[in-house]
Amino acid sequence: MATTVKKSAPVKKSAAKPTVAASQQGVDWRSLYLYAVSLITLLVCLFTVISLINRGLDLIVPDAGYVDPYAAQTDPKIDPEVLKQSNIDQNRRNATRGITSSLVTLLVTVPVYLYHWKMVRKISR
Numbered sequence: 001m002a003t004t005v006k007k008s009a010p011v012k013k014s015a016a017k018p019t020v021a022a023s024q025q026g027v028d029w030r031s032l033y034l035y036a037v038s039l040i041t042l043l044v045c046l047f048t049v050i051s052l053i054n055r056g057l058d059l060i061v062p063d064a065g066y067v068d069p070y071a072a073q074t075d076p077k078i079d080p081e082v083l084k085q086s087n088i089d090q091n092r093r094n095a096t097r098g099i100t101s102s103l104v105t106l107l108v109t110v111p112v113y114l115y116h117w118k119m120v121r122k123i124s125r
Contacts, residue, residue, distance in 0.1 A: 041113035052102040058095035
Protein backbone atom coordinates (compact mmCIF):
# COMPACT_ATOMS: atom_id res chain seq x y z
CA MET A 1 0.00 0.00 0.00
CA ALA A 2 1.36 3.11 -1.05
CA THR A 3 0.40 6.13 0.87
CA THR A 4 0.19 9.27 -1.03
CA VAL A 5 1.30 12.39 0.59
CA LYS A 6 -0.40 15.40 -0.71
CA LYS A 7 1.82 18.41 -0.84
CA SER A 8 0.20 21.67 0.03
CA ALA A 9 1.05 24.96 -1.54
CA PRO A 10 3.86 26.77 0.19
CA VAL A 11 2.64 29.34 2.66
CA LYS A 12 3.94 32.79 2.03
CA LYS A 13 4.96 34.64 5.11
CA SER A 14 4.69 38.32 4.52
CA ALA A 15 6.11 40.95 6.75
CA ALA A 16 3.49 42.68 8.79
CA LYS A 17 2.74 45.97 7.15
CA PRO A 18 2.05 48.76 9.59
CA THR A 19 -1.39 50.17 9.20
CA VAL A 20 -2.17 53.86 9.27
CA ALA A 21 -3.56 53.60 12.78
CA ALA A 22 -0.46 51.79 14.02
CA SER A 23 1.92 54.37 12.60
CA GLN A 24 0.04 57.29 14.18
CA GLN A 25 0.05 56.09 17.74
CA GLY A 26 0.14 59.38 19.50
CA VAL A 27 0.43 63.08 19.29
CA ASP A 28 3.47 64.75 17.88
CA TRP A 29 3.95 67.06 20.84
CA ARG A 30 6.72 69.06 19.21
CA SER A 31 4.56 69.99 16.23
CA LEU A 32 1.63 70.75 18.50
CA TYR A 33 3.81 73.04 20.62
CA LEU A 34 5.25 74.83 17.59
CA TYR A 35 1.84 75.41 16.02
CA ALA A 36 0.36 76.57 19.33
CA VAL A 37 3.14 79.07 20.00
CA SER A 38 2.95 80.31 16.42
CA LEU A 39 -0.81 80.80 16.69
CA ILE A 40 -0.61 82.58 20.04
CA THR A 41 2.17 84.93 19.00
CA LEU A 42 0.40 85.67 15.72
CA LEU A 43 -2.77 86.60 17.62
CA VAL A 44 -0.79 88.78 20.04
CA CYS A 45 0.79 90.55 17.07
CA LEU A 46 -2.61 91.05 15.46
CA PHE A 47 -4.18 92.58 18.57
CA THR A 48 -1.07 94.69 19.18
CA VAL A 49 -1.26 96.15 15.67
CA ILE A 50 -4.94 96.98 16.27
CA SER A 51 -4.02 98.65 19.57
CA LEU A 52 -1.21 100.53 17.85
CA ILE A 53 -3.61 101.91 15.24
CA ASN A 54 -6.11 102.95 17.93
CA ARG A 55 -3.42 104.66 20.00
CA GLY A 56 -2.11 106.43 16.90
CA LEU A 57 -5.58 107.78 16.25
CA ASP A 58 -5.81 108.88 19.90
CA LEU A 59 -2.54 110.75 19.44
CA ILE A 60 -3.64 112.46 16.23
CA VAL A 61 -7.24 113.15 17.27
CA PRO A 62 -7.32 113.18 21.09
CA ASP A 63 -10.55 112.84 22.99
CA ALA A 64 -11.37 116.12 24.71
CA GLY A 65 -12.78 114.33 27.71
CA TYR A 66 -15.67 115.42 29.84
CA VAL A 67 -15.79 118.92 31.26
CA ASP A 68 -18.40 119.40 33.95
CA PRO A 69 -20.34 122.56 33.05
CA TYR A 70 -21.51 122.95 36.64
CA ALA A 71 -18.00 122.93 38.11
CA ALA A 72 -17.44 126.49 36.87
CA GLN A 73 -20.61 127.61 38.61
CA THR A 74 -19.65 126.11 41.97
CA ASP A 75 -15.99 127.14 41.86
CA PRO A 76 -15.37 130.23 39.71
CA LYS A 77 -11.58 129.68 39.85
CA ILE A 78 -11.81 126.70 37.48
CA ASP A 79 -11.53 127.69 33.85
CA PRO A 80 -13.29 125.10 31.61
CA GLU A 81 -10.84 125.71 28.76
CA VAL A 82 -7.85 124.98 30.98
CA LEU A 83 -9.53 121.80 32.20
CA LYS A 84 -10.33 120.78 28.62
CA GLN A 85 -6.71 121.36 27.51
CA SER A 86 -5.48 119.38 30.49
CA ASN A 87 -7.69 116.44 29.47
CA ILE A 88 -6.41 116.63 25.88
CA ASP A 89 -2.79 116.64 27.08
CA GLN A 90 -3.45 113.69 29.38
CA ASN A 91 -5.04 111.73 26.52
CA ARG A 92 -2.02 112.43 24.31
CA ARG A 93 0.37 111.23 27.02
CA ASN A 94 -1.67 108.05 27.43
CA ALA A 95 -1.67 107.49 23.67
CA THR A 96 2.10 107.93 23.51
CA ARG A 97 2.59 105.42 26.33
CA GLY A 98 0.23 103.00 24.59
CA ILE A 99 2.14 103.30 21.31
CA THR A 100 5.41 102.64 23.10
CA SER A 101 3.93 99.62 24.85
CA SER A 102 2.55 98.25 21.58
CA LEU A 103 5.88 98.66 19.80
CA VAL A 104 7.72 96.84 22.59
CA THR A 105 5.17 94.02 22.43
CA LEU A 106 5.72 93.72 18.68
CA LEU A 107 9.50 93.75 19.15
CA VAL A 108 9.17 90.76 21.48
CA THR A 109 6.48 88.70 19.77
CA VAL A 110 7.50 89.01 16.11
CA PRO A 111 10.90 87.28 16.55
CA VAL A 112 9.31 84.55 18.69
CA TYR A 113 6.68 83.97 16.00
CA LEU A 114 9.21 83.95 13.17
CA TYR A 115 11.46 81.46 14.98
CA HIS A 116 8.63 79.04 15.77
CA TRP A 117 7.11 79.31 12.31
CA LYS A 118 10.53 78.61 10.78
CA MET A 119 10.75 75.47 12.93
CA VAL A 120 7.25 74.42 11.80
CA ARG A 121 8.24 74.83 8.16
CA LYS A 122 11.43 72.83 8.75
CA ILE A 123 9.64 69.81 10.27
CA SER A 124 6.82 69.82 7.71
CA ARG A 125 9.18 69.31 4.76
